[in-house]
Amino acid sequence: MPWLSIPFSDLETKKALNRKFEVEGIPYLIILQPDGSTLHDGVELIYRYGIEAFPFTEEKLEELRREERIKHESQTLTNLLTNPGRDYLLDQTMARKVPVDSLIGKTVGLYFSAQWCFPCAKFTPKLISIYHKIKRSLEGKGGGEDFEIVFVSNDCDQSSFDSYYGTMPWLALPSGDPIIRTLAKYFDVQGIPCLIIIDPDGKTVTKQGRNLINLYQENAYPFTCAKLELLEKEMEEEAKRLPRSNYHAGHRHELTLVSEGNGGGPFICCDCDEQGSGWAYQCLGCGYEVHPRCMRAVDPATAASVQHT
Ligand SMILES: [Zn+2]
Ligand SMILES: [Zn+2]
Missing domain, CATH: 3.40.30.10 (Glutaredoxin)
Incomplete structure (x- = not known):
């Protein structure tokens, strides 16, 4: 690195800085302005704007955001x-x-x-x-x-x-x-x-x-x-016709139909490994959740024979 450093042995200062700036993950770049103000998203700004981000002032960043907006509006x-x-x-x-x-x-x-x-x-x-x-x-x-x-x-x-x-x-x-x-x-x-x-x-x-x-x-x-x-409206309508609970070929317990704001929320489907939101079939105890369309309904006895992984 071509810049200055706090001595490796100076644990106290490192700890104090971590506390002061509430650093939770790295890399983390804090910009100290000549007027004493600080900016915490240095990493993000460098990634987005490169050298253009300098001197990291509010005016400069506002200008960059404006330019970006114009670029997106005139995008072809x-x-x-x-x-x-x-x-x-x-x-x-x-x-x-x-x-x-x-x-x-x-x-x-x-x-x-x-x-x-x-x-x-x-x-x-x-x-x-x-x-x-x-x-x-x-x-x-x-x-x-x-x-x-x-x-x-x-x-x-x-x-x-x-x-x-x-x-x-x-x-x-x-x-x-x-x-x-x-x-x-x-x-x-x-x-x-x-x-x-x-x-x-x-x-x-x-x-x-x-x-x-x-x-x-x-x-x-x-x-x-x-x-x-x-599509959302259609899904609401369709969900009304789905069984409230059912057994799925991939899980041994009964799964319950949940929706956003009713026990559900964004999840990763345990069947297809992709994200889901809105309606889902869930086993609360196991944290097991699948898309309604990934459900392969089986009888309870078949489900019970599924090995837990
Ligand atoms: Zn799925
Ligand atoms: Zn379960």
């Missing part, structure tokens, strides 16, 4: 996905170059993923199957509406990119393209897999594509607020 697919040396994406053959402009007017999913990532390995096949279902239903409808996904690879090398992308039926940014890092920062992607949905005008619809796919599968398309409100 072309300025998101091209750079001065490249105006195309790869398709499955890897030989054909697909112009980014050919996506204008479509709903587009930006899929941040990598072969080394375990949750990605579980989510990708599901996304592929849903992608095909959405495409088929749009073809059936006619009307020129279309959906496409672009793989934004976090793979470390070309060969992992090649073998992972080889499983996907959609387009991709070239492996290692500098725009990948820019996009991850721009959309503040905190973890993968992450699916960002862009509307036919090139504006962001939602960053929650992954959760929405898990919750509603192909019905989530086109991921707009209006569609989601409709």
Whole structure:
């Protein structure tokens, strides 16, 4: 490091600083301003704005936030996905170059993923199957509406990119393209897999594509607020017809139907390992919870023979 340090042996000062600034995790960067004020989110600011964040004053940060807002408001697919040396994406053959402009007017999913990532390995096949279902239903409808996904690879090398992308039926940014890092920062992607949905005008619809796919599968398309409100209402109606409790092939105890604000809340489904919210079947004693659609109802005797893991 090119800067100063508190001596390693000076435990007292370290402890006192930890207490004073209530440091709970590292890395943690506190900015002490010349006027004596302090700023606690130095790490986040450096990550988001780099050198631009200096001198970390309220005015400077307000200016950066304003610039960011303007950028998002004037966002188009072309300025998101091209750079001065490249105006195309790869398709499955890897030989054909697909112009980014050919996506204008479509709903587009930006899929941040990598072969080394375990949750990605579980989510990708599901996304592929849903992608095909959405495409088929749009073809059936006619009307020129279309959906496409672009793989934004976090793979470390070309060969992992090649073998992972080889499983996907959609387009991709070239492996290692500098725009990948820019996009991850721009959309503040905190973890993968992450699916960002862009509307036919090139504006962001939602960053929650992954959760929405898990919750509603192909019905989530086109991921707009209006569609989601409709789906929520449908789910409420459907839940009224679900049995209050039931036995599931993956758990030995009886599970109870719970909803948000009625014993439920955000959870990780023990059957498909994906996030859920709203309605769930729950065994309170074991902390076992599954999506209603992941329930495989069995009789109590069969459930009782399930081994606890
Ligand atoms: Zn599930
Ligand atoms: Zn249980």
